[in-house]
Amino acid sequence: MGDLTEYTIKRLIIGVFIILAVTVILFGIMQAMPGDPIELLAGERVSPEKIAQLKAQWGLDKPVYMQYFYWLSRIIRGDFGRSMVTKLPVIELIKARLPYTLLLTGSALIVEYVIAIPLGLLAALKWGSKTDHVVVTLSIVLWSMPSFWLGVLLMIIFAIKLNLLPLSGYSGLKSLILPLLTLSLPSLAGTLRLTRSEVLEVLREDYVLTAYAKGLPKYKVLIKHVLRNALVPVTVMFFLYLPWLIGGAVIVETVFAWPGMGRLLWKSITVQDYPVVQAIIFIIALLTVISNTIGDIVSAVLDPRIREAL
Amino acid sequence: MEKKIGSLIVFFILAGAVVATGCIGGGTQTPSSSASESSTSTQTQKEVTLIIAIPEEIEGTDVQQVDWTNIVHRLIVQPLVVYTLDLKGVVPDLAESFEVSEDGTEIIFNLPKDAKFSNGDPLTVEVIKKSVDRYRNISPYADDFAVVEDIIVKDPQTLVFKLKEPANYFWAVLASEYGAPVDVDLANEIGDEAFNRKAVGSGPFEVEEWVQASHVTLVKNPYYKTHIPFVKNKGPFKFDKVIVRFIPDDFTRVGELEAGNVHVIIDVPLEQVETLKNDPNIQLFSYLQPGIDYIMINTQKPPLDNVNVRKAIALAINREELATVLQVRPAHGYLSPAQVGYDETTEKELQNEYSYNLEEAKELLANAGWKDTDGDGIVDKDGEPLKLTLMVPLDSPMLKKAAPIIQSQLKTVGIDLELREYEYTYIRDMTRKGSFDMAMRFYWWSDADILIYIFHSDAEYPWSNPEVDKMLEEARSIVDFTKRAKKYGEIQKTIAEEMPAIPLFSEYQYVGVRKEVEGLMIGIDGTLYLNDVELS
Numbered sequence: 014m015g016d017l018t019e020y021t022i023k024r025l026i027i028g029v030f031i032i033l034a035v036t037v038i039l040f041g042i043m044q045a046m047p048g049d050p051i052e053l054l055a056g057e058r059v060s061p062e063k064i065a066q067l068k069a070q071w072g073l074d075k076p077v078y079m080q081y082f083y084w085l086s087r088i089i090r091g092d093f094g095r096s097m098v099t100k101l102p103v104i105e106l107i108k109a110r111l112p113y114t115l116l117l118t119g120s121a122l123i124v125e126y127v128i129a130i131p132l133g134l135l136a137a138l139k140w141g142s143k144t145d146h147v148v149v150t151l152s153i154v155l156w157s158m159p160s161f162w163l164g165v166l167l168m169i170i171f172a173i174k175l176n177l178l179p180l181s182g183y184s185g186l187k188s189l190i191l192p193l194l195t196l197s198l199p200s201l202a203g204t205l206r207l208t209r210s211e212v213l214e215v216l217r218e219d220y221v222l223t224a225y226a227k228g229l230p231k232y233k234v235l236i237k238h239v240l241r242n243a244l245v246p247v248t249v250m251f252f253l254y255l256p257w258l259i260g261g262a263v264i265v266e267t268v269f270a271w272p273g274m275g276r277l278l279w280k281s282i283t284v285q286d287y288p289v290v291q292a293i294i295f296i297i298a299l300l301t302v303i304s305n306t307i308g309d310i311v312s313a314v315l316d317p318r319i320r321e322a323l
Numbered sequence: 324m325e326k327k328i329g330s331l332i333v334f335f336i337l338a339g340a341v342v343a344t345g346c347i348g349g350g351t352q353t354p355s356s357s358a359s360e361s362s363t364s365t366q367t368q369k370e371v372t373l374i375i376a377i378p379e380e381i382e383g384t385d386v387q388q389v390d391w392t393n394i395v396h397r398l399i400v401q402p403l404v405v406y407t408l409d410l411k412g413v414v415p416d417l418a419e420s421f422e423v424s425e426d427g428t429e430i431i432f433n434l435p436k437d438a439k440f441s442n443g444d445p446l447t448v449e450v451i452k453k454s455v456d457r458y459r460n461i462s463p464y465a466d467d468f469a470v471v472e473d474i475i476v477k478d479p480q481t482l483v484f485k486l487k488e489p490a491n492y493f494w495a496v497l498a499s500e501y502g503a504p505v506d507v508d509l510a511n512e513i514g515d516e517a518f519n520r521k522a523v524g525s526g527p528f529e530v531e532e533w534v535q536a537s538h539v540t541l542v543k544n545p546y547y548k549t550h551i552p553f554v555k556n557k558g559p560f561k562f563d564k565v566i567v568r569f570i571p572d573d574f575t576r577v578g579e580l581e582a583g584n585v586h587v588i589i590d591v592p593l594e595q596v597e598t599l600k601n602d603p604n605i606q607l608f609s610y611l612q613p614g615i616d617y618i619m620i621n622t623q624k625p626p627l628d629n630v631n632v633r634k635a636i637a638l639a640i641n642r643e644e645l646a647t648v649l650q651v652r653p654a655h656g657y658l659s660p661a662q663v664g665y666d667e668t669t670e671k672e673l674q675n676e677y678s679y680n681l682e683e684a685k686e687l688l689a690n691a692g693w694k695d696t697d698g699d700g701i702v703d704k705d706g707e708p709l710k711l712t713l714m715v716p717l718d719s720p721m722l723k724k725a726a727p728i729i730q731s732q733l734k735t736v737g738i739d740l741e742l743r744e745y746e747y748t749y750i751r752d753m754t755r756k757g758s759f760d761m762a763m764r765f766y767w768w769s770d771a772d773i774l775i776y777i778f779h780s781d782a783e784y785p786w787s788n789p790e791v792d793k794m795l796e797e798a799r800s801i802v803d804f805t806k807r808a809k810k811y812g813e814i815q816k817t818i819a820e821e822m823p824a825i826p827l828f829s830e831y832q833y834v835g836v837r838k839e840v841e842g843l844m845i846g847i848d849g850t851l852y853l854n855d856v857e858l859s
Contacts (some may be wrong), residue, residue: 060466063463063465067463072767098390099382100383100515100519101383101516101519101520106535109536110536112735165574168578169578172582179574180578181570181575181579181583182537182538182568182570183537249520252487267571268575269575270537270568270569270572270575272535272536272537272569276569277536283746306421307639
């Protein structure tokens with residue numbers, strides 16, 4: 014267990030450095046963007062004196078490195094400042110919207126896995142048959158559908174023509190169905206193909222043949238040996254998907270007027286609402302580093318060869 | 324080992340889902356179709372709710388803290404006066420009546436005796452004065468009241484605005500949501516941030532709840548009273564609640580209107596106008612942009628520093644063609660009919676002088692030394708072709724569509740126009756810094772006074788003219804609406820002589836309304852009046 018601990022510690026330290034580097038890059042990008050946030054907010058009728066006053070108010074007249082350190086020290090304490098647009102605390106804006114986004118993307122991720130893994134397994138077992146071709150082709154067709162197009166299509170069929178489901182907005186779990194399908198259907202191809210190819214590889218392994226030869230029932234072989242081993246890369250992929258839970262549904266949220274983070278992120282980027290953009294991207298970056306670190310540690314646990322790699 | 328991890332994963336996913344659902348709780352649901360709730364029957368106690376959909380979420384509910392306003396603010400606060408539907412005059416709203424002194428420096432408002440805010444707080448003349456003071460302190464548009472020297476409380480029902488000079492354009496402030504009084508004492512008590520979440524005014528509705536990213540719920544103000552002559556119902560509105568939903572996607576917004584889940588949409592995308600016109604369940608109202616879309620020229624950058632080159636460009640643009648293709652109203656002057664200060668005769672004269680004329684355009688270019696000497700279709704001078712860059716706002720669909728048309732129009736006189744797309748706010752920035760050739764811009768404001776923010780030397784754009792400066796300042800003090808319009812006519816003609824900006828067109832905006840909504844009125848600048856609205 015010694016070199017696993019060593020690997021884990023090294024990996025965690027690297028993680029912390031990556032996060033710091035991200036904060037510097039993030040801050041630098043926002044500064045380098047053309048346009049001035051105060052001028053952007055000000056309409057035609059705002060005088061130059063008022064603009065200068067607003068700039069001082071937001072600390073935008075101080076040197077860049079000072080702005081960075083102020084920002085970093087506040088972030089560490091969980092204070093993301095206030096939105097320049099609504100003057101409300103950024104944390105509040107995020108807290109009001111994040112649960113809706115997590116509900117949508119989290120359940121879409123679950124649905125995606127629940128559909129894709131069994132189908133991938135099926136396709137691998139029936140490799141080369143019509144079933145295999147149909148499943149794979151169907152997943153590619155879904156993959157190539159742009160989300161706004163699929164969303165609008167589902168909206169027209171189920172909400173307008175058939176009047177079965179709500180058109181937009183959050184009004185209980187029923188309103189989750191269309192956005193969820195729009196989000197999960199196109200992306201299940203990735204997980205499906207991965208499961209299928211991993212299962213195919215494992216099926217060729219000697220120990221599977223051995224298990225059958227020992228007289229184990231087929232389903233036990235499939236679940237205990239085949240699936241469990243095939244799912245190792247799929248599991249690691251899952252951790253890599255996690256960061257997308259926050260920002261990955263912007264288009265679907267816009268189409269369905271879903272009250273999540275999507276519009277907030279979009280809007281704050283366009284009007285250069287620095288504090289909001291920095292907060293959201295920081296959270297996504299943090300989550301990315303964390304889940305990648307966990308993913309790496311998980312694969313090191315599962316496959317001892319990786320522990321030498323660092 | 325794998326077993327443990329497998330179950331761990333499943334556990335985390337489920338836990339995450341449970342936590343997420345738990346965070347959402349019960350009370351924040353989007354109001355669903357109100358079709359079942361709308362009934363005019365006075366026997367039933369059913370609550371009648373009007374649902375409006377707008378594209379963008381509000382920044383806040385306090386008109387004194389936001390950068391832009393919409394129907395939500397219009398329903399929460401009540402200005403002292405409003406414009407008439409045709410923008411030709413001003414009538415009382417909160418005020419019972421008003422008079423303007425002979426020299427135009429005093430506006431005397433007579434306020435009703437027992438006016439209240441929507442929460443029951445007294446709306447006294449002192450409070451109105453304090454409200455203006457607060458606006459001057461915290462609003463980004465504090466300068467709106469710069470012309471006010473003092474506000475005098477003459478008696479409990481009379482408030483006098485003493486102006487530094489007569490200012491007809493000041494009505495634009497007084498008639499807008501920005502100039503409306505808010506419950507200052509409450510704001511001071513709970514603080515600006517809390518007040519921005521739930522502002523209080525004397526408008527027909529008050530804020531019940533603002534659900535972030537989803538909607539704002541407003542409930543009827545039982546104390547509401549108006550003195551607007553052109554509405555029949557001068558008291559509380561005929562429906563109990565308004566829900567304003569934020570639906571950014573055009574298709575979704577129109578879809579909800581067509582499905583009957585939403586009663587009014589303020590912003591109908593042009594592509595959907597024809598569909599909605601043919602829908603028997605929908606009424607379409609249109610109004611004109613109070614302002615114009617135009618091309619601003621950097622008059623300090625050669626070759627655009629030559630007025631003949633600028634005029635040539637203006638004459639090479641075929642506004643009628645733009646109007647037919649884009650379904651807009653061609654603008655020959657710098658004002659639109661939906662603005663106070665617009666003068667029809669002026670626009671006709673400008674149309675006669677500067678309308679599309681290819682031959683004259685080519686002649687003007689030739690006089691400036693630009694001729695096509697090498698036969699490549701582009702005019703040149705001293706070996707240099709006439710190549711110009713036009714900044715196009717990518718977030719302005721109409722201007723984006725117009726740009727390539729203008730590009731090909733200018734090609735016919737031998738001008739090579741390169742199109743560059745940027746965000747509008749960036750373009751505005753660059754024009755202020757003088758780093759541009761030509762830029763597409765626009766403005767929206769009910770009063771011609773907006774021209775001072777574009778063409779006056781204080782506005783910090785490349786062009787100015789001391790004569791125009793003087794005229795713009797004088798126009799501010801003219802009290803009579805007609806005389807003022809005539810003055811702006813002169814101003815526009817003087818500006819056009821130097822052509823620092825080329826007017827293009829004014830856009831039509833459409834409001835989509837379900838047929839169940841009766842009694843809706845709309846001014847030519849798009850102001851909605853829901854006082855007489857009933858849901859059938």
